Amino acid sequence: MLCAVLAMAAVAAPALALLGAGAYGSLWPLTMLVTALAVGGSASAGPAPSADSGATGGLASLFGGGGGMSPSTSGAVQAVPLTVTLVGAAVLWVAFSWRLRAGRQRRFTAGELAVRAAGAAVAAPVAFLAVAGLARGTATLPEGALSGMAGPGGGSAAGGPGDLLGGGGGGGGLAELFGGGGTAAPSALTYQVSAGAAGVGAVLWVAVALGAGCLISRRARLPLGGALDALRSGWGRSLSAVVRTLLALAAVPLVVLVFVGAAAGGRAGDAAGAALLFAPNAVAVLLTLGVGTEWTAAVHPVRGEGGNPLAALIGGMGGTGGGDARQTDRTEQLRSLSAGGWPLWLAALAVTGLVLLCCAYRAARATDPAHRVPPHSCRGPLAAHLGMAERFGVVTAVTLATAARLAGASGRFGVALFGSELGGMRAELGASVLRTVVLGLLAGAAAGFAGSLAATARRPPEPR
Numbered sequence: 001m002l003c004a005v006l007a008m009a010a011v012a013a014p015a016l017a018l019l020g021a022g023a024y025g026s027l028w029p030l031t032m033l034v035t036a037l038a039v040g041g042s043a044s045a046g047p048a049p050s051a052d053s054g055a056t057g058g059l060a061s062l063f064g065g066g067g068g069m070s071p072s073t074s075g076a077v078q079a080v081p082l083t084v085t086l087v088g089a090a091v092l093w094v095a096f097s098w099r100l101r102a103g104r105q106r107r108f109t110a111g112e113l114a115v116r117a118a119g120a121a122v123a124a125p126v127a128f129l130a131v132a133g134l135a136r137g138t139a140t141l142p143e144g145a146l147s148g149m150a151g152p153g154g155g156s157a158a159g160g161p162g163d164l165l166g167g168g169g170g171g172g173g174l175a176e177l178f179g180g181g182g183t184a185a186p187s188a189l190t191y192q193v194s195a196g197a198a199g200v201g202a203v204l205w206v207a208v209a210l211g212a213g214c215l216i217s218r219r220a221r222l223p224l225g226g227a228l229d230a231l232r233s234g235w236g237r238s239l240s241a242v243v244r245t246l247l248a249l250a251a252v253p254l255v256v257l258v259f260v261g262a263a264a265g266g267r268a269g270d271a272a273g274a275a276l277l278f279a280p281n282a283v284a285v286l287l288t289l290g291v292g293t294e295w296t297a298a299v300h301p302v303r304g305e306g307g308n309p310l311a312a313l314i315g316g317m318g319g320t321g322g323g324d325a326r327q328t329d330r331t332e333q334l335r336s337l338s339a340g341g342w343p344l345w346l347a348a349l350a351v352t353g354l355v356l357l358c359c360a361y362r363a364a365r366a367t368d369p370a371h372r373v374p375p376h377s378c379r380g381p382l383a384a385h386l387g388m389a390e391r392f393g394v395v396t397a398v399t400l401a402t403a404a405r406l407a408g409a410s411g412r413f414g415v416a417l418f419g420s421e422l423g424g425m426r427a428e429l430g431a432s433v434l435r436t437v438v439l440g441l442l443a444g445a446a447a448g449f450a451g452s453l454a455a456t457a458r459r460p461p462e463p464r
Contacts, residue, residue, distance in 0.1 A: 001123040003095050005131065008035045008088040011276065012081070018262060018273030029137035029191075034277070036132050036193040037077075038084035040201025047072040048138050048188035072416050073141075073189060079409035082280035083254065086247065089209035096120060096210060097217060117210055124206040125199035132195040140188050208402075216240035234367075238388075238395040238448070241363040245355060246283065246399070254279040284403035285431075289345060290352025291443040293404060293436045295429065298331040302414055302424040356443060360392050360451025388452035389445040396444025397437045404436045 012034040013027060021030050033043055096116065215236040254275055261272020275282075285295055367388070408431065414424030 001092065001095075001120060001127050004088045004092040005035065005127050007091040008038055008084045011084050011087050012038075015081075015083075015273045015276035018258075018269045018276065020270070020273075024142060025139035026137050029135055030139070032131050032135035033137075033191065033193055034081055034084060035088075036128060036135050036198045037079060038081050038088065039128055039198060039205045040080065041128070041132060041135075041193045041198035042076065042078040043135075043191055043193050045073075045075045045139075045189040045191040047074070048190050073413070074416065075189065075411065075413040077409075077411040079411075080281070080406045081277040082284070082406060083250075083277055085205070085406070086250075086280060089205065089212075092120070092206065092209050093213035093217075097213060120206050120210065121203055124202035128198045128202040129195050132193040132198040135193040136191070138188050138190050212239065212243060216243055235391055235395065237366040238359075238363040238392045239399075241359040241366070242395055242399050245359050245362075246280075246287075246403075249355065250280040250283045280403075281407040281409075284400075284407035286348050287352045287355065288400050288404045288407075288431060288436055288440075290348035290350075291400065291436070291439040293400075293431045293439060295431045296331060297429050298427065300330075300426045300428075302412070302426050352443070353447070356396060356447035357451055357454075359396075360388070360444075360447040361454050362451075363392060363448070364388050364452040364455035385449050385452040385456070389449035392448025392451070393441045393443075393445030396447070397440035400440040401433050401437045404431045405433050407431075 009031050013031045016022070016027055016030050016034065021027060037043060100113075216239050218240075257275040257279070258272045261268040261270075261275070289295060408429055410426075410428040410430070412424065412426045415422050
């Protein structure tokens with residue numbers, strides 16, 4: 001487990017360095033934060049202890065030069081950097097299966113294998129609880145971060161966190177109220193990770209990594225037993241073909257982007273850092289778009305509490321106006337014309353179709369004909385092809401639905417005063433997992449049937 005955590009940190013740290021995160025906070029706790037996010041943890045942020053000392057005039061001077069009178073900012077984010085997740089899972093499986101490889105010592109019994117798996121499941125939450133404990137620190141907001149978050153209408157007419165804090169360029173808002181001259185917004189936030197979410201996510205991560213490893217491994221000598229051995233023989237080749245192909249599909253462009261970006265620096269370096277964290281997320285979005293899943297990117301203004309007198313006061317001074325009705329949600333379908341249109345969807349369809357056909361062909365070639373029959377009673381010349389279609393369809397549906405669930409992200413940023421929320425923004429990227437399951441099942445079944453036919457046509461005739 002320690003090797004897996006160190007490998008995940010070794011990926012997160014250079015990615016953050018390429019993104020220039022060191023200019024806004026210490027890299028060590030930020031690295032631990034990204035590592036915790038990789039197993040499903042969620043991060044939250046609040047005002048730094050020194051953030052309340054920025055206001056020196058206005059009403060704040062009546063209470064001792066600040067004294068908690070300044071506005072406080074808070075936020076939360078939930079996103080899974082899949083590169084970090086997959087690297088940790090690969091290292092975990094290699095360390096777990098090292099002594100199970102063929103030609104190494106004796107063959108383990110099923111009981112010993114279960115004990116090793118239970119040990120990993122116990123060590124995972126302990127390790128990630130420690131990671132969550134280290135993922136605490138203070139980060140400085142980038143200059144202009146709040147002023148760039150104005151509402152849809154721009155300026156103070158539509159409102160947004162930037163206008164609420166007086167950062168929209170025209171003064172007013174809380175900056176004017178507290179005499180801060182446009183600098184009343186706290187420039188630093190303290191962040192932390194939910195230890196409970198990280199611990200539960202770590203257990204699920206270990207279970208998926210070890211379960212998938214047992215099904216797709218070719219070199220480990222695994223004493224699974226009758227039913228599990230049959231499961232591995234019938235379904236393992238399909239899962240192996242899909243997982244290995246998707247890993248290669250994410251790794252090849254990732255390596256190229258990272259080397260080019262690290263050498264070029266600047267914007268290219270930022271792109272390389274983002275790719276080092278989220279390249280598999282982009283692959284998951286592309287492939288699920290190809291089977292017909294609708295991805296939605298949305299930004300929603302968070303309106304202040306109803307009847308808030310502070311919001312009304314700030315609105316009269318040039319702020320948001322207490323949740324102006326002109327604040328509208330912005331929702332974008334990634335397949336829509338403004339986000340790429342039909343060319344994007346057709347490209348995703350072509351890539352997904354080619355990938356699934358190649359995976360199905362490989363799976364059919366590697367699967368023993370005796371294990372290609374349908375799980376239910378079926379006879380006839382197409383029985384083996386139907387069995388391959390069913391198995392590959394189920395594997396494709398589960399894999400793509402899991403990828404769609406993990407590739408989604410959400411974040412929230414809010415501004416409050418005296419414990420009363422005045423406004424903020426909420427952003428999310430997501431897709432329907434149920435829709436992905438249905439479409440993935442259909443696309444996978446079609447690819448499995450075609451791949452099985454192609455594999456049978458290429459297989460040499462059996463000697464009489």
